[in-house]
Amino acid sequence: MSADGSALERFPRDYPVAKFIDIVGDAWTPIVLHQLANAPVRYGVLRRSLPGVSKKMLTQTLRRLEKARLVIRTVIDTNPIGTLYRLTAEGRALLTALEPLCQWSQDHADLLDTLRDNLSAET
Numbered sequence: 001m002s003a004d005g006s007a008l009e010r011f012p013r014d015y016p017v018a019k020f021i022d023i024v025g026d027a028w029t030p031i032v033l034h035q036l037a038n039a040p041v042r043y044g045v046l047r048r049s050l051p052g053v054s055k056k057m058l059t060q061t062l063r064r065l066e067k068a069r070l071v072i073r074t075v076i077d078t079n080p081i082g083t084l085y086r087l088t089a090e091g092r093a094l095l096t097a098l099e100p101l102c103q104w105s106q107d108h109a110d111l112l113d114t115l116r117d118n119l120s121a122e123t
Helices: 016-024 029-035 043-049 055-067 089-107 109-122
Strands: 071-076 082-087
Touching (some): 016 029, 016 089, 029 043, 029 055, 043 082, 082 089, 089 109
16 A cells, blocks of 8 residues: 555556546546436536535536546526536446446445444544
């Protein structure tokens, strides 16, 4: 493990798991992808569906996903002007890989609470 605590730094940058974690390893990316799973979503609707995310963090996450070509942003000519986000084919493919993890998380919420409590107790 490196001095800053990142175990992934032991692996080359082209190591597949390291690439995956670079893309989806932050707190909001998997959740945003999951929220975009079924249909395009307007920014305001997306923000209201994620009450724990700040406007700044959601914007940064969406920009990062757009830059990675996982999400497409479309400006809607309404009053006021709106934005619509939808998954690209690559975003849908990545979401397919994340869906079992999302389902497992829902099925094991109690276990995750216990594990989080254990981690909190160690600090």
